[in-house]
Amino acid sequence: MLDWTDRHCRFLHRLLSRHALLYTEMVTTGALLHGDVPRHLRFNSEEHAVALQLGGSDPADLAACAKLGQDWGYDEINLNCGCPSERVQRGAFGACLMNEADLVADCVKAMLDVVQLPVTVKHRIGIDREESYGFVRDFVGTLSAAGCQVFIVHARNAWLKGLSPKENREIPPLRYDLVHQLKKEFPQLTIALNGGVTSSAQIAHHLEHVDGVMVGREAYHNPWWLAGWDETFCGTSPSELTRELVEEQMVAYMEREAAANGTSWYSIARHMLGLRHGQPGARKWRQVWSDHRLKALPAKDVWAIARQVD
Numbered sequence: 001m002l003d004w005t006d007r008h009c010r011f012l013h014r015l016l017s018r019h020a021l022l023y024t025e026m027v028t029t030g031a032l033l034h035g036d037v038p039r040h041l042r043f044n045s046e047e048h049a050v051a052l053q054l055g056g057s058d059p060a061d062l063a064a065c066a067k068l069g070q071d072w073g074y075d076e077i078n079l080n081c082g083c084p085s086e087r088v089q090r091g092a093f094g095a096c097l098m099n100e101a102d103l104v105a106d107c108v109k110a111m112l113d114v115v116q117l118p119v120t121v122k123h124r125i126g127i128d129r130e131e132s133y134g135f136v137r138d139f140v141g142t143l144s145a146a147g148c149q150v151f152i153v154h155a156r157n158a159w160l161k162g163l164s165p166k167e168n169r170e171i172p173p174l175r176y177d178l179v180h181q182l183k184k185e186f187p188q189l190t191i192a193l194n195g196g197v198t199s200s201a202q203i204a205h206h207l208e209h210v211d212g213v214m215v216g217r218e219a220y221h222n223p224w225w226l227a228g229w230d231e232t233f234c235g236t237s238p239s240e241l242t243r244e245l246v247e248e249q250m251v252a253y254m255e256r257e258a259a260a261n262g263t264s265w266y267s268i269a270r271h272m273l274g275l276r277h278g279q280p281g282a283r284k285w286r287q288v289w290s291d292h293r294l295k296a297l298p299a300k301d302v303w304a305i306a307r308q309v310d
Helices: 007-016 029-034 037-041 059-072 086-090 094-099 101-112 133-145 176-185 200-206 217-221 223-234 243-261 265-272 282-289 299-307
Strands: 050-055 076-081 119-127 150-158 190-194 212-214
Touching (some): 007 265, 029 037, 050 059, 059 101, 076 094, 076 101, 094 119, 094 133, 101 133, 119 133, 133 150, 150 176, 176 190, 200 212, 200 223, 217 223, 223 243, 243 299, 265 299, 282 299
Parallel strands (some): 076 119, 119 150, 150 190
16 A cells, blocks of 8 residues: 555544544554654544554664654554565565564564553555465464464555565465465454455455454545444444545645645545545546646545535
C-alpha cells in the first residue's frame, strides 16, 4: 500500500470506521534513520488506533525505529515480512525474510526490548515454490517463541523472481485453509487473515476461523464499505454517516491542512475518489475532485462544484 495509506487516507478511513485498526504504508528503517522523520511519522490524532509498519532486517535499526514509533505515539509496531518487490529484496527485507526466521526472531526481540507496544508481523504463507504448511507453521512458531503474539497472514505465496508485486497479489493461489490451520495449531496467538477479501460476507466467514481480517486495496477503492463495519463486526449502533457528511468532513480537513501545512486539497482528495463507487453521478463527481485545473481553488469551492453533479 506504498503511497496509498498515508495520513490523509487514514483520516478518511477513520471517519468511516471508529474501530478498525489502521496501518501506515511501509516505512523503511533507512528512511527513518537517515531521512525526514516528521514527514514519515507525523499522523493525525484522530487516526488512533494506528500501527506503524516497518521494513528492515537489522535488529538494532529496527529497535531504534520502533522506539521512534512509540515516541511518536503509535499504538503498534508491525514488521513487514510479506512484500515481494525486487527493490525490497535488494534491501534484504520484506518477504525474503521468511527464509530467515531466526533473524526475524532477533528483530522481534530487539524491538520488544525497547518498546511497551505490541510488535506484530505481517507475512505470506510461503516463498516461491515452497508450499508446505510446515514452512509457515515453523516460521510462526519461531517468532512466537521470540515474543510475537500477533500475525497478519497474506494467504498467498510470495514469488521472489518472475512476478511483479501486482502479479504477486493475483497469480499465486489463495490458500485460506493454511491460515485457518495456523489458528487451530496456535490458539493462544492472534491470527489475522489477509488477501483477496472483497465483501463483508467473506470477512464474517473468516472470522469463524481466525481472530481478524486485514483488507487493503478493496477498502481503498471502495471506502464506503468501511461505514458498515462497526455495526456488523463490532456491535455498535447503526451509523448515521452519509457520503455527503463524510465529504463535508473531508473538506473541513482539507482546509485545516491547507492552513496548517500548506497541503493542497488535491493530494488529499485522491484518497476519497472511490467514496461514491457505484452511485449515480460518481464518474462526474470523481472528475471534479481529480481535475488538476481546479488545484488553485480552495477546497470549499471545489466542493461546491462537485455538489452540482449530484
